[in-house]
Amino acid sequence: MYKQFTTDILHLPTFTLNDEGERVEDGWVLGVEPGLQSHLCPLCFQESINHARNKHRILRHASISTQETIYIRVPVHRQRCEDCGITWTVEWPEIPVRGNVTVHFKQMIAKRGIGQSFEAVAREMAVPPSTVASWFYTYAEETLARPSDYEAPQALCMDEFAHKRGHSYSVALQDAHTGHVWQTHPGKSRACIQEGLRRYPFQAPEVIVTDLAPGMAQTVHEIWPETAIVVDKFHVIQLFTQALDRARKLEGNNGTSHKNIRHQRRLLMSHPKHLKKEEKENLRIWLGENPELKKQWVALQKFRDVYRAKSYKKAQKALEDWCSHYLFEGANATKSIAKTTLKWKQEILNHFIYQLTNARLEGTNNLIKTLKRRSYGCPNMYHFDLRIRMECRPPA
Ligand SMILES: [Zn+2]
Incomplete structure (x- = not known):
C-alpha cells in the first residue's frame, strides 16, 4: 500500500518518505523526513546546528477513500546557534506550527466546500462545520484569481x-x-x-x-x-411575461389548482413553437374567452419579431413599428411596455451589435x-x- 505514495503525490515536496508506513485502524501513518536543508540563525543569519529531533508530531494529511486516512509522522527539529546560544523549532511550509492537520489536509477540505455545503463536508470528513468554513475562507483568499x-x-x-x-x-x-x-x-x-x-x-x-x-x-x-x-433580451421579454401574469390573475383563478396555474403560465409565456399541438389548442380556446389577455399575448408574439430580426437595421425597423403601433393601441399594460422599450431603444438594439x-x-x-x-x-x-x-x- 505505502509503495503507491511518493512525496510528490502527497504534496510534501520538502520531505522524503522514510519508513514503510504503519497500518492503523482508519488508515496509514507514514513517516517522513525533511530533505537536507541549512537553517540560518534568525538573529545572526549564520549556519545553525541540529540540536534535537527526539520528538515528532502525527498529523492528518489526506484521505484516499472515505474510510482511509493518511497520517504523517513529522519529526520536530530543534536548531541551535552556537554563537547566539539560542534554540528554536524549525518550521516547514507544509506543516502548520500548531494543530493536528497538514496544510494539504486543510486545502483538501476547503476544495470540497466548492459545490457542496460545509455541513456535508463536515459530516463526510469528521471535521466541525465551523472548521470547514474557516479553512475554506482562508483557502479562498489565498487562491482567488488576481x-x-x-x-x-x-x-x-x-x-x-x-x-x-x-x-x-x-x-x-x-x-x-x-x-x-x-x-x-x-x-x-x-x-x-x-x-x-x-x-x-x-x-x-x-x-x-x-x-x-x-x-x-x-x-x-x-x-x-x-x-x-x-x-x-431575457429582461425585455420578462416585461411581457410579468404583465401577462398580472392579467391572468385579474381573469380570476378561483378554483384553479396550483398545477393548473403553472400550466396556464406555461401556455401564455412560452414561445408557441415550444407548445404541443393540444396545448396550442387549449391556449386558443382560453384566449378566445379572454379578449384582454389575448391582446397582450398577441403584442408579445409581435414583439418576438424584433428579436427574430437578422440585422440591426431590421431589428430597428421592427422595434420602431411595434412601438408606434402599441403606444396607442392595445391594453394599458402593453402601452406601458411600449413606453419602456422606447426609452431603452438603443440598449435593446445594442443586442444586435454585441450579441450578448x-x-x-x-x-x-x-x-x-x-x-x-x-x-x-x-x-x-x-x-x-x-x-x-x-x-x-x-x-x-
Ligand atoms: Zn546566531
Whole structure:
C-alpha cells in the first residue's frame, strides 16, 4: 500500500518518505523526513546546528477513500546557534506550527466546500462545520484569481441578487464570455452600483449587459461614459411575461389548482413553437374567452419579431413599428411596455451589435440561490462573496 505514495503525490515536496508506513485502524501513518536543508540563525543569519529531533508530531494529511486516512509522522527539529546560544523549532511550509492537520489536509477540505455545503463536508470528513468554513475562507483568499494575472474583460454582465428575500442585495459583475464573477458589491441603489463600478479592478469594459432598472444607463455612464449598454433580451421579454401574469390573475383563478396555474403560465409565456399541438389548442380556446389577455399575448408574439430580426437595421425597423403601433393601441399594460422599450431603444438594439445575453449570469443566479440554501442565508456578505467567486472562477 505505502509503495503507491511518493512525496510528490502527497504534496510534501520538502520531505522524503522514510519508513514503510504503519497500518492503523482508519488508515496509514507514514513517516517522513525533511530533505537536507541549512537553517540560518534568525538573529545572526549564520549556519545553525541540529540540536534535537527526539520528538515528532502525527498529523492528518489526506484521505484516499472515505474510510482511509493518511497520517504523517513529522519529526520536530530543534536548531541551535552556537554563537547566539539560542534554540528554536524549525518550521516547514507544509506543516502548520500548531494543530493536528497538514496544510494539504486543510486545502483538501476547503476544495470540497466548492459545490457542496460545509455541513456535508463536515459530516463526510469528521471535521466541525465551523472548521470547514474557516479553512475554506482562508483557502479562498489565498487562491482567488488576481486581476493582474488576467486581461481586462471586454464584456461584462451586471445583475443583482438577493441575500435574504427582499432584505439585502448585492450586484455581481461577471465576465460575459468566461462566466467568471470578478466582483460582488453590496446594495443595489444608484450610489452602491456606482461605488461598485469604481472599485472594479479593471479598466471599463467595452460593453455591459444590464437589466431594465430605472436610470441604469445613466448610473453606468456617469462612471463609465464610453461603455455601451445592452439590455438583456431575457429582461425585455420578462416585461411581457410579468404583465401577462398580472392579467391572468385579474381573469380570476378561483378554483384553479396550483398545477393548473403553472400550466396556464406555461401556455401564455412560452414561445408557441415550444407548445404541443393540444396545448396550442387549449391556449386558443382560453384566449378566445379572454379578449384582454389575448391582446397582450398577441403584442408579445409581435414583439418576438424584433428579436427574430437578422440585422440591426431590421431589428430597428421592427422595434420602431411595434412601438408606434402599441403606444396607442392595445391594453394599458402593453402601452406601458411600449413606453419602456422606447426609452431603452438603443440598449435593446445594442443586442444586435454585441450579441450578448445575461444567460450566464442567470445561470450564476441559480447557483447563488443554491449557495444561499446551502449556507442558510449566509449572513456574512464578505464570506458569501468569497463563496460565489470560488464557484465562478475563471478557467485555468
Ligand atoms: Zn546566531
